[in-house]
Amino acid sequence: MSALLKNHLKLHFVVLLYGFTAILGKLISLPAPQMVWYRMFIAFLVLGGFIYYKKIPVNIGRANILRIMGVGIVVAFHWITFFHAVKISNVSVTLGCMASTTLFASFLEPIIFRKKIKWLEVFIGLLIIGGLYLIFQFELSYWKGIITALISAFLAGLFTVLNKLFINKHHPVTISFYEMISGFLSIGIFLVFIDVLPHKLLTPTTSDIIYILILGIACTAYAFVVAVDVMKVLSAYTVVLAINMEPVYGILLAFAVFGQSEFMSGGFYIGTLVILAAVFLHPVLERMQKK
Numbered sequence: 001m002s003a004l005l006k007n008h009l010k011l012h013f014v015v016l017l018y019g020f021t022a023i024l025g026k027l028i029s030l031p032a033p034q035m036v037w038y039r040m041f042i043a044f045l046v047l048g049g050f051i052y053y054k055k056i057p058v059n060i061g062r063a064n065i066l067r068i069m070g071v072g073i074v075v076a077f078h079w080i081t082f083f084h085a086v087k088i089s090n091v092s093v094t095l096g097c098m099a100s101t102t103l104f105a106s107f108l109e110p111i112i113f114r115k116k117i118k119w120l121e122v123f124i125g126l127l128i129i130g131g132l133y134l135i136f137q138f139e140l141s142y143w144k145g146i147i148t149a150l151i152s153a154f155l156a157g158l159f160t161v162l163n164k165l166f167i168n169k170h171h172p173v174t175i176s177f178y179e180m181i182s183g184f185l186s187i188g189i190f191l192v193f194i195d196v197l198p199h200k201l202l203t204p205t206t207s208d209i210i211y212i213l214i215l216g217i218a219c220t221a222y223a224f225v226v227a228v229d230v231m232k233v234l235s236a237y238t239v240v241l242a243i244n245m246e247p248v249y250g251i252l253l254a255f256a257v258f259g260q261s262e263f264m265s266g267g268f269y270i271g272t273l274v275i276l277a278a279v280f281l282h283p284v285l286e287r288m289q290k291k
Contacts, residue, residue, distance in 0.1 A: 007230040011242045014230075017223040018243065019250030022091045023257050024215045025083040028208050032083035033194075034201060035212070036076060037187040042216025043224065044180040047173060050221075056171050058178075064166070068175055071162045072182030078155035080187070081148050089145020091254035092262050095247035096135055097149035099275040102241055102282075103128045104157030112161050120289060124282045131274030138267025160239060163228055172228040176221070241279055247272060 028035050051058060085094040106121035136146060166175050191197040204212060231239055251272075254262040 003233055007233045008242070010226050011230045011234065011239060012245065014223045014226050015243055015245050016249045017219045018246045019095065019248075019253055021215065021219045022082075022086055022095055022246075022250045023253050024211045024219065025086040026091055026254075026258065028204075028211045028215070030202055030204060030208060030212075032080050032087060033187055033191060034196065035083055035215075036079045037184065037191060038204065038212050039079070039216045039220055040076060040180045040184040040187065042213060043220040044177065044184055046217050046221040047177040047180060047225070051173055051177055054173070056173050058174055060170050060174060064170065065178055068166055068170075068178040069182030071159050071166075072179030073186045074155055074159040074162065075179050076183030076187050078152050078159060079183075081152035081155065085145045085148040085152060088148065089142040090262055091258070092247075092251045092264050092268070093135070093139060093142045093145050094149045094152075095250040095254075096268065096272045096275070097132065097146050098153050098156065098243075099247055099272070099279065100128050100132055100150060101153040101157045101160070101243060102279060104154045105161055108157050108161045109164075112165070120282070120285055124278050124285075127278035127281070128275050131271040131278065134267050134271030134274060138265045138271070156243075160243075164231055164235075167228055167231045172225050172232075175228055176224045179224075180220075241282060245276075248276065 025032075025035065030038070050056070082094065082098070085097070102121075103125035106118070106125045109115070110117045132150075136143070139146070163175065188197060191201065227239065234242075251262070
């Protein structure tokens, strides 16, 4: 199996885990900030244990650590907005809007890496906007969830592109470790600021603990490291492109778990299909353009 194919398969398994993340977010009773706080704490512990066991270097210089921890704050607030969107709308609406991450990445990557904007990616982004318009038009009752999910999508595109700055210089586990620490600390400061810590922090139920462990270990520590690692071979845009399969996996899982509560109007599915069609049209057009 070629390295390219192997990395694509690994990436799609991670995307499947990402889709399952939305299911867990709906099942866990905790508010989004507290859920993410527990999630990042568990991921930090698991990654720390892995680093100790594998003797992975963590001394990468103060400046590099601070930059990576800055990205960790973006990751934390991406997850908070993502889970909040799931709770105030549903899994299908949130995941449908998350496909717009591609649009944001198409503008962010050239800006951050000082490259020319690829107009093909802009065209794909405009198609995605058309799909989002259909979702808005037919599911206006979920407008708060749609706006929150779009903010989350922007943050997802931002941290995916920013991680590309570090991946060729540092071990992916080291990167993820510092991002989980900074996310955990930043959310902790946020919870203190809104007067949740230390007195109003909710204690997870038994089922919450099980779901949070799955969320923290499988869907975060493992998935996050692999998502960063595949960027050694794949571009940030390719990673974001594959992540757009998350709505497909997630919506199918949501139907299996939650049933009719995830059933949406025909317009929603047309809009989602437009977004996904744009995503899969991109590599075809790119290949034609190169020829």
